[in-house]
Amino acid sequence: MQRKAKHIPVYDICALQDNSGSLHDDLIIEPFGAYLKRHPHLTVPHRHSFYHMLLFTKGKGMHTIDFEQFPVAKGQIYFMAPGQVHSWQFEGETDGFVLNFSEHFLSSFLKNDRYTDQFTFLDGIAANAVLQLKGQVYEETKALMGKILEEAEQKQPLAMDVIRICLLQLFITVSRSEGSPHIQQSQQHNIVTLRNFRRLVEQHFATLKLPKDYAAMLYITPNHLNALCKDQLGKQAGEIIRDRILLEAKRLLVNRDMQIASIAYDLNFTDNSYFTKFFKKLTGITPEQFRKAIMDHNSKS
Incomplete structure (x- = not known):
């Protein structure tokens, strides 16, 4: 829940879940338009205690991560680490996919708990966190988000493992699109x-x-x-x-x-x-x- 401490408001993942019965306490996946309607207060500066990512499928305006402004555009994806500050200033209808997950969500699944360190967009630096996806990469990423949403809604056996696999595939797809050179x-x-x-x-x-x-x-x-x-x-x-x-x-x-x-x-x-x-x-x-x-x-x- 929201903590009204001396610092900027911090939201735990449980505070942003709906009342329909979440599939997992460490995960939220939702169409962004619906998420925004449920949480209009999130347009003002705040922090999260979890990882937060958003893929825009439509929209205009600006959003701010740690006081750096970025224009909203179809195909843009951004990633935020726990503790970063952000806010939105949208113009007109905005939609996409929002996915929130705890630090534990992937680390409990991976043998190498440093595996995600290789993805620079998760390092908590705003300049690395906002990417513009185009063409096939955008379509593949959107499809993966849709698959994660479908698994979360249907609540089939082993759904969480399917979601984790899709999330890792999404990270790899986005990382490859950036043309990261092989590290010698x-x-x-x-x-x-x-x-x-x-x-x-x-x-x-x-x-x-x-x-x-x-x-x-x-x-x-x-x-x-x-x-x-x-x-x-x-x-x-x-x-x-x-x-x-x-x-x-x-x-x-x-x-x-x-x-x-x-x-x-x-x-x-x-x-x-x-x-x-x-x-x-x-x-x-x-x-x-x-x-x-x-x-x-x-x-x-």
């Missing part, structure tokens, strides 16, 4: 190291803010970590850490009831002044100005 054996270790670095940043960004802290946990030197980040991501390790702190600050600022001094405290800044300087240096505006801009935008939506 010599590069695999570096990619695993970077994934572990991002995972550690996600866990510790509020308390560990220096590359050397993460390098120590990865058993590499800070220079090596910086070189990997620069080569693969185009940024220094310190930038990756600062970007994650900034993103969390923006997420917290969406809640108008949370004092900025409290946000600074939650993110382990020594005082509100230091937090404001940090935020303005990276964005060009103060936390107060950012919050006002978000509130003004939401009031016009």
Whole structure:
């Protein structure tokens, strides 16, 4: 259910299920038009505690993931990881397929619980999460969504396993459409190291803010970590850490009831002044100005 805590509203998967008796507590699959009618409040910024994906079959307008805006279009699919913030501003009738699933839904089925790490659209980075499907790829993806919906509605034996297989097939189909190059054996270790670095940043960004802290946990030197980040991501390790702190600050600022001094405290800044300087240096505006801009935008939506 919705939690009215000090942070932006967070929805658990059970809060979004209908009353018809769900096939599984860890899964929701539904035509998006019906889903949107049942949950009109989801147009305002909020978070999920589960994975969320949506394939548009019609619609116009904009949607926002972690404060990056994307235009809605037929054939677009987006993926969101738990904790990301998003909102919608649609124009006219919008439809498609929405699928929500818990972190446990696939991990309980796969022998390798890191299998889905290879799909960059699930990594929680907005720029990687929104894809435009065309032609046969769009038709195949739409058909897979339809098959998942059919299995969920009919509730046949082993339906959950069929759904999991279809979902993995969907991931592979979308990933192949992006033309991801084959990773050479010599590069695999570096990619695993970077994934572990991002995972550690996600866990510790509020308390560990220096590359050397993460390098120590990865058993590499800070220079090596910086070189990997620069080569693969185009940024220094310190930038990756600062970007994650900034993103969390923006997420917290969406809640108008949370004092900025409290946000600074939650993110382990020594005082509100230091937090404001940090935020303005990276964005060009103060936390107060950012919050006002978000509130003004939401009031016009």
